[in-house]
Amino acid sequence: MGHKIAFFGATGGCANSCLTYSLKNGYDCVALARTPAKLNKMLKEQGVSDDIIMKKLTIVKGDIQNINSIIEVLGGNDSSNSVSAIISGIGGAPALQYSFTTPVTLDNPNICTEFTKNLILAMNKLKQTNNFKKPLLAVVSTTGITSGPDDLPFGYHILYKYLLKIAHLDKTRMENILNEAAAENLFSKIIIIRPTLLIGSHLVEKGIGYLKLKVGTENSPVSGYYISRADVGEWTFQSCIKQGSNLPLGVSIFTLSS
Incomplete structure (x- = not known):
């Protein structure tokens, strides 16, 4: 199995940044996109050449x-074409609603839950094929849903509870499914990335650089007020793709902040 990387949610800022770094560093990539033209446009904005896109990226149209x-x-069923890592930046777009307790919902309040369930179903089908090899899985989640020490800075508890309640419920369900899936032996490693409040676009040129980020774990989290999507993507590339072999087996949780 070569180093081919699968991307879901590749038109989102975090995953698009990670995809950009992967392509520019010579990795073969495959991405699911409802609108391939949108993904192509975003990559060109990142400075990825047409030649690299043609040679190194396969876009599957679908959802x-x-x-x-x-x-x-x-x-698919061709083990020679399987991926070594899966990167998911799946998440819903905010949508306002008439509700005093939850004024902000998502265009699809269950998008992370639905994707994770479908990914598990897909992996179980592939597990039945010959020469199945377990890929690494890295997903972008969020701070504010930990079962460990508090990972939110002062003032964020009310903000998150009031404005991000629906999104956090979806991310919590996603994490629960992944923790249960760890026992099914479908993935070599599962990395749950919990960035603090995301800001900025997908453009890698806007990041401060992954080496300047504060990184913690669930048991020893970092607390910060914001982090750029571009930096989350670079950290994911550097830590999960380039150096993924150094990560422990099982489920790992990392918190990120600028």
Whole structure:
């Protein structure tokens, strides 16, 4: 199995940044996109050349609700075409609603839950094929949902509870599914990335650099007020793709902040 990387949510800022670093560093990548033209446009904004896109990127047109599309991204029944790592930046877009307790919801309040369930179903199907090899899985989650020490800075508890309640419920369900899936032996490693409040666009030129980030774990979290999507993507590339072999087996949780 070569170093081919699968991307879901690649038009989101974190995953698009990670995809950009992967392509510019010579990795073969495959991405699921509802609108391939949008993904192409974003990559060109990142300075990824047409030549690199043509040679190094396969775009599968589809969405995360179609298990067959997910299987195609993961290489299908051809083990020689399987991926060594899966990067997910799946998340919903905020949507206002008339509610005093939850004024902000998502365009799809269950998008992370639905994708994670479908990914598990797809992986179980692929597990039945010959020469199945377990990929690393890295997903972007959020601070504010920990079962360990508090990982939010002063003033964020009310903000998160009031404005991000729906999104956090979805991320919590996603994490619960992944923790349960660890026992199914579908992935070599599962990395849950919990950035603090995301700011900025997908553009890698806007990041401060992953070496300047504060990094913690669930048991020893870092607390900060914001982090750029571009920096989350670079950290994911450096820590999960380039140096993923150094990460421990099982489920690892990292908190990130600028």
